[in-house]
Amino acid sequence: MEPESSFAHMGLDGRLLQAIAELGWAKPTLIQEKAIPLALEGKDLLARARTGSGKTAAYAIPLIQHLLQVKMSPLVTEQAVRALVLVPTKELGQQVLQMIRQLMAYCSRDVRVADISGQVDMSAQRPILMEKPDVVVGTPSRVLAHLQGHSLSLRHSLEVLVLDEADLLFSFGFEEDLKNLLCHFPKIYQSFLMSATFSEEVQALKELVLHNPVTLKLQESQLPEAAQLCQYQIRCATEEDKFLLLYALLKLGLVRGKAILFVSTVERGYRLKLFLEQFSIPACVLNAELPVQSRCHIISQFNRGFFDYIVATDEQVLAEPVARAKRKKGAKSEKGKDPEYGVARGIDFQNVATVINFDPPASVESYIHRAGRTARADNPGTALTFVTHPECPLLAKIEEALAGESTEPVLSPYQFRMEEVEGLRYRCRDAMRSVTKQAIKEARLREIKEELLNSEKLKTYFEDNPHDLRLLRHDRPLHPAIIKPHLRNVPEYLVPPTLRAITQAPLNKRKRRKHLAPSSSRPRGCFQARGGRNPLRSFQYMGRRRRHLASKGETS
The missing domain is CATH 3.40.50.300 (P-loop containing nucleotide triphosphate hydrolases)
Incomplete structure (x- = not known):
């Protein structure tokens, strides 16, 4: 039996659930558990959660679910850009694109996504936008340039707006671009503001783009617990x-x-x-x-x-x-x-x-x-x-x-x-x-x-x-x-005497190739720890007296 907090109990499309299962997500994170049901109800969200908590999937899942429902409606016959994700950096644009594509693994024919945040010539992006992808990811400056160049239109089609890492959008100098973007949006659309902090910039964005939002200020530590x-x-x-x-x-x-x-x-x-x-x-x-x-x-x-x-x-x-x-x-x-x-x-x-x-x-x-x-x-x-x-x-x-x-x-x-x-x-x-x-x-x-x-x-x-x-x-x-x-x-x-107990001399080249793990899971240093332990976390300095007693099997 599935727990109540599972993705299966959120009423998601089967293709979405299949992609989530393939990603190995057993259950939603705290931000996903709170945000996805509210987003599916059509509410605007202002959500704060720490880095690495799953904020991208928290808005990407309801966004894709919304687009799948729209595509199944017999009243919708035109292809249009219905969702816009604004990001502060080109690198984050690539990351968001990758996440959305992973979640769309089993519905990529029905929903299309394009990233225009890359530093390429605008003329190379115009043919992509002419095909009217369902989701457009980009920085505010690049999206505004395409809107002003008439290669992108959102006034009559935009249904979902996402501002990812919202507290950085003003910090990166996008304040004027964001204000100018609002002139190209319709009066009614659903908005998500995702941020790691609630700064003055986020409050300013809240007034600009949100309509009676639900605020999710999760009661969680800013960093993982000491055990992690x-x-x-x-x-x-x-x-x-x-x-x-x-x-x-x-x-x-x-x-x-x-x-x-x-x-x-x-x-x-x-x-x-x-x-x-x-x-x-x-x-x-x-x-x-x-x-x-x-x-x-x-x-x-x-x-x-x-x-x-x-x-x-x-x-x-x-x-x-x-x-x-x-x-x-x-x-x-x-x-x-x-x-x-x-x-x-x-x-x-x-x-x-x-x-x-x-x-x-x-x-x-x-x-x-x-x-x-x-x-x-x-x-x-x-x-x-x-x-x-x-x-x-x-x-x-x-x-x-x-x-x-x-x-x-x-x-x-x-x-x-x-x-x-x-x-x-x-x-x-x-x-x-x-x-x-x-x-x-x-x-x-x-x-x-x-x-x-x-x-x-x-x-x-x-x-x-x-x-x-x-x-x-x-x-x-x-x-x-x-x-x-x-x-x-x-x-x-x-090699320091206190470290010789947890390190060993490097193996010869033949043994190293045969027995050691790939570089993604082991250090490139000259020594490795015995017993699979993490020596950085387990190493404790022992003074001369304690080393002498330890060698005799005694304790101080």
Whole structure:
């Protein structure tokens, strides 16, 4: 017997239920359980739920159900654009398109969807819009441009409007575009506003587009519970200690599985990537300077397990939404950055085991959205935050906001003693000396040039030959200098004594290929944990006295 909260009890079309079952969704999440029945009743919704809670499906399922019912009506004979999904970023547009297509797996002939948020010429999108897809996904600026160019019409056909990540739409400078869009909409339509926060921007949007909405402010924590998400802080005396600790965590296998490393600036992201290359730790960079097609492809390859580490730049506009300069149409963003880019929000990174804040976030909201990249659905995750002395006041504010009335520390001190990895410091300094300002500049230019070539010149080719996309890797080395081979592996005598109990020397190449799991489920470091444990969560520092007693089978 199905539980009352199951999808089967929501009165959904059988084709939708079949697609949901194929996705492996046993039961709806909290936001889906509350929002879908109200949406099916035709009510406007203002819903707040944390990152990774299933907000996209919460509006996509009732949207598709509505369109299927419309198509079955004998009174409806004309094809028209009946649903519009507005998103703040091109990456989120791709994610929404993918989710809707997955849910339409068994009714794709009856309902069609198109994404016009991509950075392609508008003339290439006009033929798609002339076919009048049932659902259009796009950024406000691109949708408005098509409406003004008469390649899209919504005044007499729009029935459902969705504003996804609504709190970011104003932050990304879309305020004027949204107001102008309203002139092209009919007077009556159903609206969904989905957001992770209830900011002033969301309240302004509520007044603009909603009609007597139902507000869903779910009583759930902003981040998963401690049993699912382990949050640690690591106090570092110097910047050098940050690099040393990251090298030790990755190379000694304390970080397992896929990880996102957040940094504060684009230049710092390339510096960190070049540093990791010195130790043959492949990683790719993700920032606003890269073409949108490259960013989407990087995320796709990361999700499919082609590489394990992404060095992501968390843009300041995400941390400080109040700083929203008015965008002039056609104007380029500062320093060539794409104003519609965002890593901490709106992108679905799959199966992320660890989030490492190499640079601490600038606000509580930014920390929440960074940490929300891991521990999604029912999967466990870990968030590590590196902090130097000048950054401690910022971390204290984040802890205070997250703790609320609780007296327990939210970010537990990670039990890691610097003296345990002092033997690796000379290697760290050697690698840092190789990463000069000139090397960073050359790598930055080389990366952007190659990504532009791949994005523009090969775009049509890759559309016709999608299998060849596998050959395009984004974690390739960028360093122009020769990487010293002795840094590739960590000799056993340099492994800290307290870590030798949970690590083992690497197997030879033949055994590694035969017995180890694929790269999507294991670290790229030199060591791996025994017994399948996650050493990052199970490792506890033991002092000399405790190690001596443990070796004798005694307890202190």
